[in-house]
Amino acid sequence: MAATATYPDHLRVAVDAYLAELRFSDAADLGGLEEAMRYSLLAPGKRIRPVLCMATAAALGRGPESVLPLAAAIELIHTYSLIHDDLPAMDDDELRRGRPTCHVAFGESVAILAGDALYAEAFRHIAEHQAGEPENVLAAAGRLAAATGVDGMVGGQYLDVAAVAPAGPEGLRRLHSLKTGRLIAAAIECPLRLTGAGDDARIRYGQFAAELGVLFQIVDDILDVTGTDAALGKPSGSDERHGKRTYVSEHGLERARELASRSHASARAALAAAAPAGADELEQITDFVYTRTS
Amino acid sequence: MAATATYPDHLRVAVDAYLAELRFSDAADLGGLEEAMRYSLLAPGKRIRPVLCMATAAALGRGPESVLPLAAAIELIHTYSLIHDDLPAMDDDELRRGRPTCHVAFGESVAILAGDALYAEAFRHIAEHQAGEPENVLAAAGRLAAATGVDGMVGGQYLDVAAVAPAGPEGLRRLHSLKTGRLIAAAIECPLRLTGAGDDARIRYGQFAAELGVLFQIVDDILDVTGTDAALGKPSGSDERHGKRTYVSEHGLERARELASRSHASARAALAAAAPAGADELEQITDFVYTRTS
Numbered sequence: 001m002a003a004t005a006t007y008p009d010h011l012r013v014a015v016d017a018y019l020a021e022l023r024f025s026d027a028a029d030l031g032g033l034e035e036a037m038r039y040s041l042l043a044p045g046k047r048i049r050p051v052l053c054m055a056t057a058a059a060l061g062r063g064p065e066s067v068l069p070l071a072a073a074i075e076l077i078h079t080y081s082l083i084h085d086d087l088p089a090m091d092d093d094e095l096r097r098g099r100p101t102c103h104v105a106f107g108e109s110v111a112i113l114a115g116d117a118l119y120a121e122a123f124r125h126i127a128e129h130q131a132g133e134p135e136n137v138l139a140a141a142g143r144l145a146a147a148t149g150v151d152g153m154v155g156g157q158y159l160d161v162a163a164v165a166p167a168g169p170e171g172l173r174r175l176h177s178l179k180t181g182r183l184i185a186a187a188i189e190c191p192l193r194l195t196g197a198g199d200d201a202r203i204r205y206g207q208f209a210a211e212l213g214v215l216f217q218i219v220d221d222i223l224d225v226t227g228t229d230a231a232l233g234k235p236s237g238s239d240e241r242h243g244k245r246t247y248v249s250e251h252g253l254e255r256a257r258e259l260a261s262r263s264h265a266s267a268r269a270a271l272a273a274a275a276p277a278g279a280d281e282l283e284q285i286t287d288f289v290y291t292r293t294s
Numbered sequence: 295m296a297a298t299a300t301y302p303d304h305l306r307v308a309v310d311a312y313l314a315e316l317r318f319s320d321a322a323d324l325g326g327l328e329e330a331m332r333y334s335l336l337a338p339g340k341r342i343r344p345v346l347c348m349a350t351a352a353a354l355g356r357g358p359e360s361v362l363p364l365a366a367a368i369e370l371i372h373t374y375s376l377i378h379d380d381l382p383a384m385d386d387d388e389l390r391r392g393r394p395t396c397h398v399a400f401g402e403s404v405a406i407l408a409g410d411a412l413y414a415e416a417f418r419h420i421a422e423h424q425a426g427e428p429e430n431v432l433a434a435a436g437r438l439a440a441a442t443g444v445d446g447m448v449g450g451q452y453l454d455v456a457a458v459a460p461a462g463p464e465g466l467r468r469l470h471s472l473k474t475g476r477l478i479a480a481a482i483e484c485p486l487r488l489t490g491a492g493d494d495a496r497i498r499y500g501q502f503a504a505e506l507g508v509l510f511q512i513v514d515d516i517l518d519v520t521g522t523d524a525a526l527g528k529p530s531g532s533d534e535r536h537g538k539r540t541y542v543s544e545h546g547l548e549r550a551r552e553l554a555s556r557s558h559a560s561a562r563a564a565l566a567a568a569a570p571a572g573a574d575e576l577e578q579i580t581d582f583v584y585t586r587t588s
Contacts, residue, residue: 162327
């Protein structure tokens with residue numbers, strides 16, 4: 001792969017500053033719950049989903065800061081999903097983003113509740129803080145809920161833990177399109193809903209979103225094999241230890257790299273079709289997702 | 295206590311029929327997740343929260359069926375909270391509504407995901423199916439999210455499991471006002487938001503909702519001591535075994551009964567102030583919550 005591409009760090013900095021300011025309760029007796037939520041939420045990360053949301057707004061000619069409440073809500077939801085995925089009854093992981101996982105640091109019951117609370121606060125935050133036509137805000141929130149429900153993120157996680165996805169590459173692609181693809185796609189679809197974009201734009205950006213989700217997952221699977229523990233913030237090789245089906249286990253490393261290269265080209269072509277006048281930050285993110293090393 | 299009061303069963307029947315029709319995915323490979331969700335959702339119950347929601351709509355002069363999507367979403371959320379509360383890391387209960395709890399029947403990982411999915415599908419359902427001015431639908435959804443977040447249901451559950459609520463009756467009241475009171479109040483507040491009711495009505499109904507939530511919890515605590523396993527659908531005396539603080543442990547049974555009687559009178563008075571022309575179903579529910587035996 002090429003050297004790591006430029007990342008739209010100005011958007012990540014804005015997201016990080018916004019997240020750092022979030023408070024969920026003034027009550028002293030709820031401080032322990034808030035601490036667990038913020039511990040996981042504020043662990044350093046690339047913030048790919050909220051940055052995608054802001055970059056999509058920019059591509060649509062809107063100020064990226066205008067979608068910050070929606071972007072933050074998406075990161076709250078991503079964080080909740082990581083906390084629940086790491087639980088002993090799920091993947092039983094002890095390290096995440098370079099720190100002990102939430103249940104290791106705060107106990108299992110608090111971790112379950114911190115995840116539940118982050119999800120609730122995500123929808124509360126959109127309803128209370130996201131500017132826009134109420135009809136469009138509601139549509140964006142509804143798409144986010146759908147992307148994280150049975151036919152979305154949680155359904156994908158179910159396919160993973162229950163191991164009921166169909167065998168072969170098709171089943172693997174379906175598992176990932178739900179588990180990680182739907183939330184990544186929502187980060188692009190929701191700002192389109194919020195700005196009231198028409199069906200044509202939604203379809204074209206939807207194709208880009210689907211390609212980007214696949215690319216993200218292939219690279220994730222490759223990095224789990226080739227990355228270092230320090231760069232990943234978690235032990236590498238964890239997919240294999242968990243017996244997970246990945247693009248690497250299914251196709252081998254060399255073929256997975258070819259698929260990533262093809263997927264990157266498809267994502268760039270879909271983006272060019274969706275934003276013919278160019279979309280700097282979305283192009284940067286697409287290249288970064290392909291070339292990242294962690 | 296007096297004989298069990300009449301319950302607005304026509305509303306419960308409508309809720310049950312609506313819930314029985316709900317499907318969350320057409321995908322065969324997600325059938326196991328949907329089965330776990332429906333197993334818990336369709337266990338027989340009084341459906342107090344959605345019936346309250348419909349009864350409030352009736353008191354406001356609206357057709358109670360007009361708020362069925364919102365009412366169903368509230369029951370989805372209530373069901374998710376029961377599934378997560380019963381988990382081994384939380385209360386570790388094996389019986390609920392007369393059946394094995396979700397994690398006993400389907401395993402812990404599926405139970406966590408079934409709860410997560412029910413919460414997502416609740417918001418999705420409101421956004422996709424609840425009629426009304428988008429501004430009002432969004433406000434109702436936002437209040438529901440707030441009622442179930444840090445300063446609401448999940449925060450109350452945290453106070454319970456982390457045992458950090460202040461000592462004494464004040465602390466107990468606070469714990470319950472969050473853990474059970476906020477969702478019961480939301481079942482009344484959300485239809486008010488949905489119909490665009492003004493501040494005056496919201497304040498008066500809010501006082502009724504607060505009183506009803508307290509009454510519900512006092513009676514719940516009494517029934518845990520005096521009820522039979524068969525009537526409760528779970529082992530009686532479970533609060534004591536779990537070392538939980540209750541109105542009975544804090545005040546003794548006789549005093550708890552006095553408090554219930556007083557709380558019932560306060561709730562009826564608050565309701566009369568909120569709905570001076572009368573509100574049949576809400577009156578019935580208030581009496582039922584006081585006189586119920588399970």
